[in-house]
Amino acid sequence: MSIIYILIPIAILLTILGIYLFFWAVKTEQFEDLEKQGMSILFDDNSQSKTSEDNQNDVIEDTKQSSDKQ
Numbered sequence: 001m002s003i004i005y006i007l008i009p010i011a012i013l014l015t016i017l018g019i020y021l022f023f024w025a026v027k028t029e030q031f032e033d034l035e036k037q038g039m040s041i042l043f044d045d046n047s048q049s050k051t052s053e054d055n056q057n058d059v060i061e062d063t064k065q066s067s068d069k070q
């Protein structure tokens with residue numbers, strides 16, 4: 001029975017901490033745009049796609065140069 005005197009204050013403190021963290025998250029706009037990160041994986045960045053195209057062009061040029069040498 002004496003354990004209840006320890007568990008109840010711990011439960012109250014955890015509840016208060018949870019409520020505080022929830023209001024902090026709302027205040028700092030953590031819940032503002034929940035779909036942005038989920039949708040960002042579906043689209044390529046322009047900078048990455050240009051880098052990819054540059055790498056492909058470099059490979060093509062290297063292949064042409066090596067075939068010209070032979």
